[in-house]
Amino acid sequence: MQFHLNGFKPGNYQIPDTVREPAPIQPIVDLPKEIDVLIVGGGPAGLTMARQLSEFTDITTCLADLEEGPLVFGRADGISCRTMEIMEGFNSSEMVVKEAYRLNQNTFWEPDSEQPDNIKRTHKIPDARIGLSEFAHGIVNQARLHEILLDGMKNSVTKLVPHYSRRLVELDVDPNLTQDLNAYPITAKFELNDGSTPPKIETVKAKYIVGCDGARSAVRKGLSIPLEGDSANKAWGVMDLLLVTDFPDIRVKSFIQSKEHGAVMTIPREGGYLCRFYIELGLLEKGQRASGLNLEAEDVIAKAQKIMHPYKLDVKEVAWWSIYEVGQRIAERFDDTPVDNTENLIPRAFVAGDACHTHSPKGGWGLNTSLPDTFNLGWKVASVLQRKCKPELLQTYSTERRKVALQLIDADRQLSKLVATRPSSNDEAPEAKTNTADIEKFMARQNGFVSGTAIEYYPSYISTGTENQHLATGLKIGQRFHSAQAMRVADGDRQHLGHLNKADGRWRIFIFGNKQCPTEASSDSYKLIDFLASDETSPVQKYTSKGADIDSTIDVYAVFQQKNLSIEHLQDFLWPAKGKYGLRDYEKVFQAEEGNDVFELRSINRSSGCMVVVRPDQHIANILPLNAHKELSAFFDEFMIS
Numbered sequence: 001m002q003f004h005l006n007g008f009k010p011g012n013y014q015i016p017d018t019v020r021e022p023a024p025i026q027p028i029v030d031l032p033k034e035i036d037v038l039i040v041g042g043g044p045a046g047l048t049m050a051r052q053l054s055e056f057t058d059i060t061t062c063l064a065d066l067e068e069g070p071l072v073f074g075r076a077d078g079i080s081c082r083t084m085e086i087m088e089g090f091n092s093s094e095m096v097v098k099e100a101y102r103l104n105q106n107t108f109w110e111p112d113s114e115q116p117d118n119i120k121r122t123h124k125i126p127d128a129r130i131g132l133s134e135f136a137h138g139i140v141n142q143a144r145l146h147e148i149l150l151d152g153m154k155n156s157v158t159k160l161v162p163h164y165s166r167r168l169v170e171l172d173v174d175p176n177l178t179q180d181l182n183a184y185p186i187t188a189k190f191e192l193n194d195g196s197t198p199p200k201i202e203t204v205k206a207k208y209i210v211g212c213d214g215a216r217s218a219v220r221k222g223l224s225i226p227l228e229g230d231s232a233n234k235a236w237g238v239m240d241l242l243l244v245t246d247f248p249d250i251r252v253k254s255f256i257q258s259k260e261h262g263a264v265m266t267i268p269r270e271g272g273y274l275c276r277f278y279i280e281l282g283l284l285e286k287g288q289r290a291s292g293l294n295l296e297a298e299d300v301i302a303k304a305q306k307i308m309h310p311y312k313l314d315v316k317e318v319a320w321w322s323i324y325e326v327g328q329r330i331a332e333r334f335d336d337t338p339v340d341n342t343e344n345l346i347p348r349a350f351v352a353g354d355a356c357h358t359h360s361p362k363g364g365w366g367l368n369t370s371l372p373d374t375f376n377l378g379w380k381v382a383s384v385l386q387r388k389c390k391p392e393l394l395q396t397y398s399t400e401r402r403k404v405a406l407q408l409i410d411a412d413r414q415l416s417k418l419v420a421t422r423p424s425s426n427d428e429a430p431e432a433k434t435n436t437a438d439i440e441k442f443m444a445r446q447n448g449f450v451s452g453t454a455i456e457y458y459p460s461y462i463s464t465g466t467e468n469q470h471l472a473t474g475l476k477i478g479q480r481f482h483s484a485q486a487m488r489v490a491d492g493d494r495q496h497l498g499h500l501n502k503a504d505g506r507w508r509i510f511i512f513g514n515k516q517c518p519t520e521a522s523s524d525s526y527k528l529i530d531f532l533a534s535d536e537t538s539p540v541q542k543y544t545s546k547g548a549d550i551d552s553t554i555d556v557y558a559v560f561q562q563k564n565l566s567i568e569h570l571q572d573f574l575w576p577a578k579g580k581y582g583l584r585d586y587e588k589v590f591q592a593e594e595g596n597d598v599f600e601l602r603s604i605n606r607s608s609g610c611m612v613v614v615r616p617d618q619h620i621a622n623i624l625p626l627n628a629h630k631e632l633s634a635f636f637d638e639f640m641i642s
Contacts, residue, residue, distance in 0.1 A: 004271045034205045083372070086503070108255050124249070357369065379505050399460070464621070471610035481497075513562070514605075609625075
């Protein structure tokens with residue numbers, strides 16, 4: 001798709017440039033007095049949290065944001081493979097894929113040895129993330145991603161919409177109420193910023209609060225959670241430009257290092273014309289902020305023109321620009337419980353996204369770490385509120401996501417030093433200048449982390465079973481379920497198995513059958529299905545509410561090796577009657593395909609088969625043998641409530 005030809009126009013890219021308009025400002029509506037979950041901040045973390053909770057009619061949610069309306073100009077631009085998979089969980093990946101600019105190549109530029117004032121391309125390589133997912137790493141305006149999440153909220157069963165122009169001015173968490181799950185220990189006071197004098201003050205009581213309100217988070221400060229780390233005292237400029245240039249790689253992600261003037265990283269943007277520049281500016285004095293440099297857009301452009309000599313940059317329009325400092329900080333803890341939590345307290349307040357980890361934007365990690373933060377947290381809060389899971393489950397959020405944030409901080413510190421051509425702080429001794437080959441090696445080394453596909457949570461009672469990893473070595477316990485295609489038995493349709501893991505709060509069990517025919521009563525698959533369907537210790541029977549559909553809590557799928565299976569010869573549990581009319585669900589049984597065999601692609605043991613348990617956030621929780629009925633029950637019994 002192409003757009004922005006005659007100037008940058010924010011909004012829905014399905015509408016032509018000539019008539020596209022930003023989303024209208026929503027009318028002011030009073031905040032609710034009492035709520036289950038209060039979300040502060042409408043960035044990617046806040047919207048992902050709200051998008052998940054909007055699917056549950058028995059959970060009341062409020063999102064309050066300081067801005068007067070939805071984001072118009074994008075800040076983050078990269079959408080990682082893993083973020084695309086999460087958007088598929090919301091049934092929204094198709095639009096992002098259609099509109100995003102896919103990064104297929106990287107180029108590297110250094111000073112020309114014969115003419116050092118000029119830059120010269122050293123090489124061009126394929127993007128290291130290609131093939132890690134069925135989705136590619138893409139570039140799209142963050143505001144557009146917000147719009148898709150907002151549309152999903154608005155069109156959900158709860159018709160959830162944010163409350164804008166609200167500034168959090170006071171937060172109180174009553175320690176005498178936090179361990180009473182029926183209580184509302186959170187009291188938050190907001191100032192309505194609609195221009196009225198004096199401003200209206202609104203008070204909200206909540207069972208849980210999630211602070212997604214950025215690096216200067218009022219929620220984090222209200223919880224007295226310190227940030228650890230420091231600023232590297234290095235300033236960079238970031239700009240989205242419409243320009244005319246003779247630089248040959250303007251539509252390829254490029255790392256450019258000059259001899260005397262610093263570095264530039266260019267990233268082509270969606271629409272075919274827009275391009276993002278990250279421009280190295282210089283060191284800051286101790287305590288100096290980038291905003292205090294008093295630079296104009298023209299100054300930053302002039303610096304880019306010097307770095308990219310002899311190529312010409314004729315900038316026609318600056319769609320958006322900013323100056324930022326490179327620095328890495330992380331919150332001491334991600335919830336309101338003590339670091340050691342020796343009393344096993346249940347958290348009631350959380351921070352996510354930039355509110356608990358800050359870093360430079362060059363690696364594209366900001367949005368792509370913030371959004372999975374609350375994708376991890378949302379289903380946990382929902383399941384505890386719905387009394388499906390024990391409240392101790394909420395303790396796993398900080399443990400799992402802080403580990404990821406620490407890895408992010410370390411990777412960003414390394415990348416910031418590699419991309420820069422000078423020291424990142426006044427305290428650093430001069431070092432040999434990094435060449436672009438070092439950047440290439442770093443990106444290849446970190447490609448799984450950059451893409452989000454190698455993110456792995458700590459071993460715990462919801463991420464266990466490593467003794468059985470050999471049964472499916474290509475489906476890593478703790479990592480997200482790596483999708484592969486299979487053919488649906490009922491109609492021959494080819495389906496990505498990973499796309500069955502929707503963001504609806506349900507657990508999934510994938511049965512990968514062994515070489516025994518699943519229609520034979522003596523086979524391991526038949527016995528497992530019979531156990532799930534009828535045994536009183538079966539987690540499906542034990543944790544499905546009376547009168548609810550059989551797959552309303554734990555959704556079971558089967559993938560068999562045998563060809564020419566027929567749905568009517570399989571147990572009813574695999575094509576169950578559902579809904580008020582008892583209609584049959586024909587979309588739960590698959591068979592492997594020749595030439596695209598999921599058993600081969602994910603190294604699943606053909607002789608023994610296995611079952612793979614997948615969490616509501618698409619991460620693999622457990623792998624078990626087909627005959628491990630008691631172990632499967634014990635796994636769910638650890639954290640679920642019957």
